Amino acid sequence: MKHSRVLTTSACLLIVVWVDSGGSPGASGSWRISHLENGQRIYMSGMTAQGRVIQNSHGMEGVGCAMCHGPDGRGGTMHGIPVPNITMRALTDPSGYEHPTGRKRPPYTEESIKAAIVAGIDSGGNSLHPEMPRWTGVTAGDLEDLIGFLKTLGMGPPGSQGGSQGL
Numbered sequence: 001m002k003h004s005r006v007l008t009t010s011a012c013l014l015i016v017v018w019v020d021s022g023g024s025p026g027a028s029g030s031w032r033i034s035h036l037e038n039g040q041r042i043y044m045s046g047m048t049a050q051g052r053v054i055q056n057s058h059g060m061e062g063v064g065c066a067m068c069h070g071p072d073g074r075g076g077t078m079h080g081i082p083v084p085n086i087t088m089r090a091l092t093d094p095s096g097y098e099h100p101t102g103r104k105r106p107p108y109t110e111e112s113i114k115a116a117i118v119a120g121i122d123s124g125g126n127s128l129h130p131e132m133p134r135w136t137g138v139t140a141g142d143l144e145d146l147i148g149f150l151k152t153l154g155m156g157p158p159g160s161q162g163g164s165q166g167l
């Protein structure tokens with residue numbers, strides 16, 4: 001009797017740990033979906049945690065920011081076009097950023113990041129290259145969640161912010 005109670009307790013613990021460690025198998029979540037999880041889903045898959053596809057100017061479905069900016073946000077190249085680092089630290093770096101093309105921009109604020117995502121306008125008022133989709137279907141709440149997730153990217157070892165090729 002005593003023995004079986006111990007077993008039951010540890011089985012419960014296992015389930016709790018599994019749910020907590022961010023296992024989000026499918027959009028079935030009837031448990032609370034955190035803002036961070038929603039932001040992460042959008043970043044990784046272009047879909048909200050409820051499974052809604054975010055409309056974008058490329059007509060992509062089920063493809064998120066990670067395809068071009070990388071799962072760690074540090075960018076690289078896509079179709080021969082340089083893709084910038086979009087970790088929060090890189091976007092808001094007080095010294096701004098100079099693209100490999102020579103185009104410069106000042107540091108972003110949260111508001112100007114939203115304009116870049118939705119309308120393709122950067123912090124310097126430049127129109128971004130059309131390779132960067134315009135995410136027209138994103139809601140205000142989704143944008144907040146996505147930015148919350150960008151803040152968690154690149155939180156690796158100090159000094160690892162780096163430019164083009166993340167180490």
Ligand code: HEC
Nearest residue numbers: 064065068081082083084086116117122128129131132133
């Ligand atoms: C198909 C590839 C692709 C996808 C998918 C993509 N981006 Fe981009 N993104 C780019 C490219 C290329 C640029 C650079 C455009 C330029 O230099 O004009 C860019 C630029 C940006 C910038 C501006 C960076 C700067 O330094 O000015 C932000 C912010 C950004 N992307 C955020 C996102 C977010 C958030 C998502 C997902 C919701 C996303 N991107 C999805 C290709 C992509």
